[in-house]
Amino acid sequence: MPAEMIEEECGRFKVWMGNLGALQTGHSSLDFRLRDSTVMQTNIMKLLAQLRGALEESIAVASETRLPFELQKPDDSSDDDSSQSSSEEDADVGLEPKKELQQRLSSITNIILDLYNLSFKIRNSATRSKPIKAALYTEVDRDSGxxxxxxxxxxxxxxxxxxxxxxxxxxxxxxxxxxxxxxxxxxxxxxxxxxxxxxxxxxxxxxVGNPLTEATAEEASLRPEQAIRSLDQGVQTTKEGFMKMNMTQSVFSRSMFSGTEATTYDKRLDHTLETQSVISYxxxxxxxxxxxxxxxxxxxxxxxxxxxxxxxxxxxxxxxxxxxxxxxxxxxxxxxxxxxxxxxxxxxxxxxxxxxxxxxxxxxxxxKVWQCFEHSSAVFGSPSDFRSHLNSSHPEGLTEQQVSDILDVSHTYxxxxxxxxxxxxxxxxxxxxxxxxxxxxxxxxxxxxxxxxxxxxxxxxxxxx
Structure with a gap:
């Protein structure tokens, strides 16, 4: 596993977590966003479970707890028959079979890509309304006040x-x-x-509270198996508060912030087609x-x-x-x-x-103007003028409710x-x-x-x- 590729995938996973508040609790958490969408919750949990499994198997190989599939004897392989069969198929067509760690890395990449695709629906800028908080936002310089x-x-x-x-x-x-x-x-x-x-x-x-925000130089120099274990710890140690990670604090974690509330996910989007265009040029x-x-x-x-x-x-x-x-x-x-x-x-x-x-x-x-439905040249600049016209020029005796209904449908600009x-x-x-x-x-x-x-x-x- 190339160290730079592991670091890149680790960085992408950090971005995904930070952007959705995956490490937060309360109203700013990913749980809060998805509380009304069982479909999206299930998909997220399924992908995270797959990611954890791929990381655990990669660590087992990198730490020499077991041999990779390509070095195992046929009798020793009792797990992941699909990976072995795919390697055999590659050999049959004259291709060099992929090593297990290469396959695991490819799987991790695809899982994180799927997480990204889900995040595009969960937190969509095109459907986000402008909060009132932004208009009331203030920022005071500490030195000058x-x-x-x-x-x-x-x-x-x-x-x-x-x-x-x-x-x-x-x-x-x-x-x-x-x-x-x-x-x-x-x-x-x-x-x-x-x-x-x-x-x-x-x-x-x-x-805030995400110790995966910035990596130290020490992390960048990790061997592949160490980097895999580092990423895996980030996934599996939610209950441990990520204290095992040796990371620097982000600039945000050094500041005191008021609480924030995440915009909830609209569960109606669960049923929208992925092929539907959402770009409005x-x-x-x-x-x-x-x-x-x-x-x-x-x-x-x-x-x-x-x-x-x-x-x-x-x-x-x-x-x-x-x-x-x-x-x-x-x-x-x-x-x-x-x-x-x-x-x-x-x-x-x-x-x-x-x-x-x-x-x-x-x-x-x-x-805005009001136009009479019978007199096309009769155009009025206010509803009161149009009401006067209806009362004076339409002797059939319209009721007050009928006049109000006509006012509602007769305006244009x-x-x-x-x-x-x-x-x-x-x-x-x-x-x-x-x-x-x-x-x-x-x-x-x-x-x-x-x-x-x-x-x-x-x-x-x-x-x-």
């Missing part, structure tokens, strides 16, 4: 204000009626910063230069074709999200870049992850009649192109909230882009 996000809010306000001046340098100055949009966009950036920080902190909480918004917004590149781990942890939402993602349009759609969903661009909005701080939701909000809340971008004041038609242009501005502004240096120094170039 300053609330950090209040300072970020000042920075974000300056950034958006300067951006507006830059975009409007050849156009009229910013008027008082435009201030609302600057304040709204800068406030949205700060809220996104809180969301990203909350997600990272929440992920850290799930890893967002349309690309183009600016004046005809280019889309430069979103961050996927993390290096995504290029390996395996599951990877998103550096923004901190959720374990399936390989299909690691490139191209799928990665872009994932980042857009994390950013929620679209906000209402109309003044006096009752949902001014609500953010959207798709054009459809954003444009539907603007139409429903700011261009008008086409956006704006011809100028509310951000840069550039005149753009038709309206579909205007919406794409505004969306480009909103995406670019939202990117200012993305954490910098997420991938470390080795990926600083990608981060700067």
């Amino acid at each position: 300053i609330e950090l996000f209040s300072r970020y809010a000042e920075l974000d306000s300056c950034y958006v204000t300067e951006l507006f001046h830059k975009l409007r340098k050849d156009r009229p100055e910013i008027k008082d009626e435009n201030i609302f949009l600057i304040e709204r966009l800068s406030r949205a950036i700060t809220i996104r910063r809180k969301q990203f920080r909350y997600w990272r902190r929440h992920s850290g909480k799930l890893s 967002a349309p690309t918004a183009y600016g004046v230069e005809g280019r889309g917004v430069d979103l961050p590149t996927p993390p290096p781990a995504a290029s390996k074709g395996l599951g990877f942890v998103c550096p923004y939402c901190m959720v374990l993602c399936a390989p299909k999200y690691g490139s191209g349009k799928a990665w872009r759609a994932h980042v857009i969903h994390d950013l929620q870049p679209y906000v209402c661009t109309y003044p006096n909005c009752p949902e001014q701080d609500k953010m959207y992850g798709s054009w459809r939701q954003w444009l539907e909000h603007e139409g429903t809340f700011h261009r 008008t086409v956006d009649d704006r011809t100028c971008c509310p951000i840069c004041l550039l005149e753009i038609t038709p309206v579909a192109q205007l919406h794409g242009h505004i969306a480009h501005h909103l995406e670019a502004i939202a990117c200012f909230a993305l954490p910098k240096g997420t991938f470390g120094e080795e990926d600083s170039q990608a981060g700067s882009n």
